[in-house]
Each structure stands twice: as C-alpha cells, then as structure tokens.
Amino acid sequence: MxxxxxxxxxxxxxxxxxxxxxxxxxxxxxxxxxxxxxxxxxxxxxxxxxxxxxxxxxxxxxxxxxxxxxxxxxxxxxxxxxxxxxxxxxxxxxxxxxxxxxxxxxxxxxxxxxxxxxxxxxxxxxxxxxxxxxxxxxxxxxxxxxxxxxxxxxxxxxxxxxxxxxxxxxxxxxxxxxxxxxLRPLGQIMTALDRTGAGCFDTRLPAFPIPELGRLAKAFNGMADRLAQAVDHNVRLESERELDEQVHARLEAERRHIARELHDELAQGITAVRALAGAIAQRTDEHSALRRPAESIIAATNQMQDGVRTILHRLRDAPAPAPGASGTEAALRHYLRIWQQHYPDIALTATFAQNAMPIGEAVLHAILRIVQEGLTNVARHACATCVDVTLRRSGNGKWLELVVADNGGGLAVASRTAGSGLGLAGMRERVRTLGGEFVFEPGTSGGARLGVRLPDIDPAPLEHRS
Structure with missing residues (x-):
C-alpha cells in the first residue's frame, strides 16, 4: 500500500x-x-x-x-x-x-x-x-x-x-x-493559470487551432481581462480611500482649528459684551430707558453663546445635550419672548401642538434657525402688526410642520423664487439637507406665509456616512 x-x-x-x-x-x-x-x-x-x-x-x-x-x-x-x-x-x-x-x-x-x-x-x-x-x-x-x-x-x-x-x-x-x-496546449493553459494565480494578470493564451481549446483560451482571456479590471478597480478604490482618509484628517484638523478660534475669539468677545451689558443694567436701575436695552443685549448674548456652543459641539464631533420635551419648548418660547421684547409693536402668537414635543437635536436646531430668520424678515420687511408661529405634527407623527404667517404687505414675485435672498436660500438649503419641504407664499388673508415640513429624525449618521 x-x-x-x-x-x-x-x-x-x-x-x-x-x-x-x-x-x-x-x-x-x-x-x-x-x-x-x-x-x-x-x-x-x-x-x-x-x-x-x-x-x-x-x-x-x-x-x-x-x-x-x-x-x-x-x-x-x-x-x-x-x-x-x-x-x-x-x-x-x-x-x-x-x-x-x-x-x-x-x-x-x-x-x-x-x-x-x-x-x-x-x-x-x-x-x-x-x-x-x-x-x-x-x-x-x-x-x-x-x-x-x-x-x-x-x-x-x-x-x-x-x-x-x-x-x-x-x-x-x-x-x-x-x-x-x-493536448500540448494544455501545458500552456496550466502555465497561464499558475502565472495568473501568482498575480501576473497580464497573462494571455494564443488562439489554438483545436475548437474546444480555442473556446477555452477565449474564456480564459476574457476572465483574465475582467480580473485585471477588477484589480485595477480595487487599486483605485484603495487609492481613493487613502485620499479620503487624508482629506478627512485635514478637515478634522481644520474644524478643530476653527473651533479653537471661535472659542478663543468670538466666545470671549460675547462674554465681554454680556459683562458690559450686565454692568449697565446694574447701574441703571432707575433709568428704564437704558435698563431695558441692556437686558435685551444680555438676552441676545445668551442666545449667541448658545449658538456658538452648538457650533463648537458640531465642529468637534461631540453631540450637544439633547433637550427633553420641556427643554425643547422652553428654548423656542425663550427666543420668542426675547423677540417680543425687541419688537413690542408686533403682536406675536405662538401655538404649539401637544404632540409637537419632543424634537430631535438636529431638527430643533433647524426649527430655531428658521424661526429666527422668519421673524427677522417679518420685523425688517413685512410692515406687519401681528405674526403667528405654529408648530404641529402630521403624517401619524412622522412629520413636523412649522408655519410663520404675518399680516404684512405680502411678497413680490421675485421673493418666491429659489435663491431670492440669502436668508431664504439658507432656509431652503437647511430644509433640503434634512429631507424636508419648504414653501414661501402669500398668506390666505394677506401678508406672507412661511411653511416648513421636516421629518423628525437625526441626520447625524447620514452626515457621517457621506
């Protein structure tokens, strides 16, 4: 044996x-x-x-x-x-x-x-x-x-x-x-297979006179071509991956650098302004005409600090604290209260549906920015005497709707087109990033109506994957 x-x-x-x-x-x-x-x-x-x-x-x-x-x-x-x-x-x-x-x-x-x-x-x-x-x-x-x-x-x-x-x-x-x-060509075929297995993907077989071996050589050459293309594709993917890693590393370094600059420069400046406004408010207890603007400055700097803090968290890839139901509503009402103090001649009505809370951190940030931009436009351009802010859910709770409507002078045709102003363009881009819908149109009883429809999701994982 x-x-x-x-x-x-x-x-x-x-x-x-x-x-x-x-x-x-x-x-x-x-x-x-x-x-x-x-x-x-x-x-x-x-x-x-x-x-x-x-x-x-x-x-x-x-x-x-x-x-x-x-x-x-x-x-x-x-x-x-x-x-x-x-x-x-x-x-x-x-x-x-x-x-x-x-x-x-x-x-x-x-x-x-x-x-x-x-x-x-x-x-x-x-x-x-x-x-x-x-x-x-x-x-x-x-x-x-x-x-x-x-x-x-x-x-x-x-x-x-x-x-x-x-x-x-x-x-x-x-x-x-x-x-x-x-069958002598079989030796050539075996040699070609060995060379291909060893990594020589440029190996090709000649056209043999025997029909069966000729078809075998044609199939082998086609396989070798596809294998070479796959290897080249993998090499390109590997090179692109390395390039993406380098670009990502540089972007991370640049973001951290910007975060440090914002923290060192802008945050300190806001703190200084807030301190000055606080000093003015303390020394003008008997002068309401000076005390009220000082308190408005303090409120505005608080809001600016919150915004800078959110930006710093995003730049450093650290998630900001997610507000609860009461925190979400409090943040919106706090801003609306500050805005009403700045513009007491415009009546502000805020309506929040009971099922509107809570809201995800990314959606809340977008809602705040859109409300800020919408109310700023009302105060500057609408010549309105009242404005309504409504927040509710639709689509079995999967969508969040925001409406800012005023009784001002209405819109020009140009203001309803895409890109008619940096503020509107910024709002459209923000809503599009979150996968939502944005409209800016005349109101049903005059004035203008700004409508936003957003899915209540956190797009952070999508942003990291992109």
Missing part, C-alpha cells in the same frame, strides 16, 4: 492511451473468439472429408476381400494398407478375428513430437466417432485424428497473439504520442 501511494499518478496521455489499448485488446479478443469458432468448424470439415475419402477406399478394398475371401487376399490387403502408411488426418488399425492387432498406422511425421495444449484442443477439436469396416475376418477401424489441424491452429494463434501484442504496443505508443501532440 505504501509503495502504491508513492507511485506517481499516471498522466492524462498515458491514461487515454491505456483506455484505447484496452478497448483494442477487447476487440481483438472478440475477434479471437470468432476465429476459434471458425477454426473448429474448419477442422471438423477437413477431418471429416479426409476420413470419408479413407473410408471409401477401405470400403472398396473390404468389398473385394469379402467377394474372394482367402488368406492370400487378406495378405494382399494388409500389404496395400502398410504401403499406404499414414492416412491424412486419420489413424488406422486392423484387428483379426481373434481380436489381435494386425496393423497400427505409424504416428504423423508432420510437426512430429509436438501437440497443442489440452485446453486449446478442447476448444478447437470437435468430437469424432470411429469408422468400423468388416472385411472377411479382418476389422478395419478408422479413427479421425484432428491433432495436426489443432496444432496448426495453435501455431497460427501464437503468431496472431504475437502480432497483436506488437500492434497493441504500437497503438499505445502512437495514441500517446498523438495525444501528447494534440
């Missing part, structure tokens, strides 16, 4: 050659069986014909002896038989009336001393019965003898077997050589 395992596996050429050789050997064996049957029939005809001729001659001689029975005639018949000697394909014996042998034909001289194997003789030799002829006191017994015909058949079989071995060996060698020549 160990020796068999150590043997080298046979090549494809050798295996196919052996299969064809075995098939040829089976065909020759079948022909040999047919030949044995024909040889048996031919031997039977040959020996039977020879025995019939000898039987006719002996029958005539015995009839003459029976016509003139005498010792002299018996002696003359024996002399004739002895003179004839060996009868072809037959053995003859003469027995007298006392059952004694008077004559036995000599053994055959043709291929004397040789005989076919017993198993082959059993296959080829048919069964023959002896011929008995009575001749006035003598009994002539003729035994058909197919041994020489069987020996000839055996010699022929040995010669054919020898030629068969030579032909089968020649067939095996010829087939193996032809297959090796015909």
């Amino acid at each position: 160990t020796t068999l395992r150590r043997l080298k596996p046979l090549s494809l050429h050798t295996r196919i050659g052996m299969v064809l050789t075995v098939l040829a050997a089976i065909l020759m064996t079948t022909l040999g069986v047919l030949w044995v049957r024909q040889t048996r029939e031919a031997t039977h005809e040959e020996v039977t014909a020879a025995a019939r001729v000898a039987e006719q001659w002996l029958t005539v001689s015995a009839a003459e002896l029976r016509a003139q029975p005498s010792n002299a005639n018996r002696a003359r018949l024996l002399a004739q038989i002895v003179a004839v000697g060996r009868i072809r394909a037959n053995a003859l014996e003469v027995i007298d009336a006392g059952r004694s042998w008077r004559y036995l034909s000599p053994p055959p001289t043709y291929k004397a001393g040789r005989s076919a194997p017993a198993w082959f003789a059993a296959l080829v030799e048919p069964a023959f019965a002896a011929w008995r002829i009575e001749a006035a006191g003598l009994t002539l017994v003729l035994h058909p003898d197919p041994s020489r015909a069987t020996l000839d058949a055996w010699d022929n079989l040995c010669a054919m077997a020898g030629w068969a071995v030579v032909l089968l060996s020649a067939l095996f060698i010829a087939v193996r050589h032809a297959l090796e020549h015909a």
